[in-house]
Amino acid sequence: MKNFLSVFFRSSDDKEKIKLKREFENEKQRFTDELEKKDISFLLDNMESSEYFSNVVVEKQKVLKSYGSEDFIGHYVRTQVRNLKNLEFKNKLISFLDQEEYYDKKDKIYSCLSSLCGNTNNEEIYYFLMKQLNNEVNYKIEILQGLWKFKKTIDYDIEPIKSIIIHGEYYERLAAIEALRNSDHPEIHDFLLKEFKTSGDDFMLKILGVIWKTSTKETIPILEKGKRKSKDRYLRLEIEKLIDDIKDRK
Numbered sequence: 644m645k646n647f648l649s650v651f652f653r654s655s656d657d658k659e660k661i662k663l664k665r666e667f668e669n670e671k672q673r674f675t676d677e678l679e680k681k682d683i684s685f686l687l688d689n690m691e692s693s694e695y696f697s698n699v700v701v702e703k704q705k706v707l708k709s710y711g712s713e714d715f716i717g718h719y720v721r722t723q724v725r726n727l728k729n730l731e732f733k734n735k736l737i738s739f740l741d742q743e744e745y746y747d748k749k750d751k752i753y754s755c756l757s758s759l760c761g762n763t764n765n766e767e768i769y770y771f772l773m774k775q776l777n778n779e780v781n782y783k784i785e786i787l788q789g790l791w792k793f794k795k796t797i798d799y800d801i802e803p804i805k806s807i808i809i810h811g812e813y814y815e816r817l818a819a820i821e822a823l824r825n826s827d828h829p830e831i832h833d834f835l836l837k838e839f840k841t842s843g844d845d846f847m848l849k850i851l852g853v854i855w856k857t858s859t860k861e862t863i864p865i866l867e868k869g870k871r872k873s874k875d876r877y878l879r880l881e882i883e884k885l886i887d888d889i890k891d892r893k
Contacts (some may be wrong), residue, residue: 692716708715753785761792787818795826
């Protein structure tokens, strides 16, 4: 009888946990769908929110002993911002930059504009952000972070991005290198290869991702020098992979 009761209660407990997990997933979907309908002001106000997105979170934590970023409103808002595609927000976001009540949210505004630019390939936003790269002392990382998705054909100006790679601060430079992805500009390869020769591990790794497709057999000696210089095992493996990939190309 004791074993039977033990199995019975354990079975009931498992069913309750399964039910709670399903309810949590349903609530996540409901909240995500709800976010799709929210105005951009709501997203700006809640990107850093540490409030629970649903009452079911408390029960989930209590019963399942499960805790994570997906418990919080900010997690879903930031995901929504990274995937932002609603061009109706464009003019409103730009106007917010000049409004005093949004002054302390300029970093978030630029993050939204950059994501919107990359996700929609919008030329007007791109050139606005290029102008802001030259004008803004701060927020360069936020301006750059979504631009890697933007398709930069040969007729698009990329000089403000290149300037930051040369003159910017550490994290600004990393963001600018990443922003040069998805570009048809032929000079980018040699420009970044020059940086590769004198850079440390973090920058070499970031540059590898951008020059991967444009690298040729002429690139190999420079890559090999970088490999010998680095003590980072992961970077050395990535360099080896690129060298092997180049050699296998027809």
